Amino acid sequence: MPFGHDMAHSLTTVVELINTCPAVDGKEGLADLDALREFVTRRQVSGVESLTDEDLAEVHALRTAFYRIFTASDQATAVVRLNELLSRTRMTPRLTEHDGHPLHVHYFAPGAKVAEHLAADCGIALAHLMVAGEFERLRSCAAPDCGRVFVDESRNRSRVYCDSRTCGNRMHVAAYRARRRA
Template sequence: MPFGHDMVHSLATVVELVNTSPSTGGDEGLPSLAELRAFVESRQISGVTALTPRDLGQVRLVREAFHRVFISKDQAAAVRLLNALLSETSITPRLTEHDGHPLHMHYFAADSTLAEHVAADCGVALAHLLVEGEAERLRTCSAPDCDRVFVDESRNRSRVYCDSRTCGNRMHVAAYRARRRA
């Protein structure tokens, strides 16, 4: 995918955020402010100072809205859901350089909450993906016991598992064993 650093980073951030949801088959990945802070730090979300319980609740709501975009049945539904999410944010595009990253775009307003920040930057990244006609790159893992999401960045759009080392390997071993038994 011919996207710059900021778009690739935002797409990875939205995937990681959605995969903290119990809706993807695991436990709550953001059970407290400590985990939210760890997420903010690991994803290098800039401009975030103090976090409150309200931030945690708002980020969880944004996370579920993004999850609905990933599991939408078609591009029209994804567009509708993403437009609804983006309409709730104050988008203020600006060029920036920080933390050793090259010049890139930020879309969140300077005084936005963490949820608005994530909704704006990650929402615009997903919007660019849809505009480029790449909605089919938004996927859910094909492993029968996994509902995690991912963005298929392969050239031929052939990725089917959220992680080739866990789900992919497990499914390949199971298929191999089934062939051996047959």
């Protein structure tokens, strides 16, 4: 499924946010304000002036909510969880151009805190994905020692590993070795 720039950016952002969660791999990827600041800069989250400890706590709670959406057992559960998240978000859709990006829609309210900004933009991207009947593209890595999430953008929805070069390669080598021993 080809995603537009905005949707692809928001989906990548939500995946990266979720994958900082200790529930994913036991490590805290957003341990302090410096880590949050680096995430905001790397993901080009616009309109964020300053960050506080309250922002960090809100982003931690938000990523847990997103993780629960990605790992929902079915689309109906994911929809309920996403609607809960979106209902707590002030949204003011508006067209904007910035940082060399073409005209696109921002969903967060002007002056929104970073967690609300992420909830609105990433939540809307997930909502569009579900409305398009693409819930099954929200995946957790099939490697037994990996809990990372990803969006399967393959044409035939066949991707099972978060990264084919790490988890995929490791699992294929393990399967090959097991076959050789047999």
